[in-house]
Amino acid sequence: MSVIHVKDLNYSYEKGKPVIKNVSFDIEEGSYTTVIGHNGSGKSTIAKLLLGLLEKESGTIEIGGLPLTLENLGEIRNRIGIVFQNPDNQFIGSTVRDDIAFGLENHCVEREKMDGLIEEFAEKVSMTEFLNSEPGKLSGGQKQRVAIAAVLAMNLGIIVFDEATSMLDPTGKRDINRLISQIHKENKLTVISITHDIEEVVQSDNVLVIDHGTVAMQGTPEEIFKNEKLMVRMQLDIPFVYKLKNALAEQGIKLADTLDMERMADEVCQYALKK
Template sequence: MSSLKIDKLSFSYDKNVVLDNISFEVEKGEYITLMGHNGSGKSTLAKLIMGLLENKNGSIYIDDIEMKESNINELRNKLGIVFQNPDNQFIGATVQDDIAFGLENHLVKSEDMDKIINEFAEKVNMKNFLSKEPSSLSGGQKQRVAIAGVLAMKPEILILDEATSMLDPRGKKEIIDLVHLLRINQKDLTIFSITHDPEEAYLSDKVLVLDQGKIKYYDTPKNVFSHYDELVNMGLDIPFEMKIKNLLIKENIDVSECQNLIEVKEYLCR
């Protein structure tokens, strides 16, 4: 069953075409990363999926239901989004208040709220920080709180809009590790991550690459990143593992069948 389906979607700002007749499907429980240079249409696509921009050309389906003006609020409840700036998303005076914010807006009973807050704070490893103020948290911790607040609303699709782009390497690792923990514990949760980080993309189920408003590639990370020169020419980075393998292949050392750097090392040591 498709969790998300985009069919012949186009979008323009005035006469500037941002998305040009794109179509793709995401299955329930898949982890998809979306890559593309600045201005390729990545964030515009996320806003259209969330219903934050009016869609005039093409169709968006959530759980096989086409998004229309009449049902946009209902379908939006199936979606949760985390943006790139952790400071702009922290609303509450404490971690607990921040996770509670969305629950209060959905009129969750107070006797149920503490249980839900504790459950999702624990999922993102922030249960011991519930009384902490945002000023005492790192960027990665703030993003984990933002993800907890979104997950507490029990969305079917989690959209990460460059959620690691403003974090230091440690913060990025925290979020990527959390995403993979969610995949283990919430197998039906679909994750759609817009990212510039090739290391994150390399760990996803599929990579969708946008170029000048069109889909350039939509395939497994191994197949997408095999287009090494094309991606570099588009201004995209390549996973470190793929860089090493590509350099070796150019030296006529065939490591194309090696699945990871450990296997590359073993091959070279034979």
């Protein structure tokens, strides 16, 4: 069942300069979707439209079957959350603890449950020792950890992560991605992740490729990376294994459906022997 339904969405910041053009897509409940596209293609704008943070010009947005309208905004925000690209936009409290608490209060979490949740999620993102620190004094990566904890603690059905781990080092990124994947699996959280991390794209169920405010492609990673020409034209990277598979396919060598380098090497050897 699709939990997000977007049809013929249009938006412009300035009159006559459309930024989002007839965008349509569906997102399955409980799926992990990655959104890719070069800078300025409209990814963050689409994210903000989904949350009702920007008002669409025309088109339909439905979240869990509920149309996104002014009257439904409260209910929509109980279903979908966002972690912004720039965590500074997300802090309101004077301490990390207040900040996570603020989101929980807005979602009517009972006081008795709040401290437990704050501590549980601060620990999950390795920020326990900073609970009484001022958010403004944290590093970019630490701010991103707190912003992620705050949204995860709310236990929403859908979360949009807009380049939410961009300031973390590779190890930190891997840890946080693992945490998000785990919650996605355990709680059937629908994840929409705007990312430049090609490995994350490979792991996702579904990929949305945005180009100049339109959906250039939507499909499984396999389907997306087969279309190397389009990816190159949009200056998007594709993983080495797919480059290899595509190059071999062009030579008429079709490999079994695997991304395992060892199995691929075996197959190439067997092919060479047969020749």
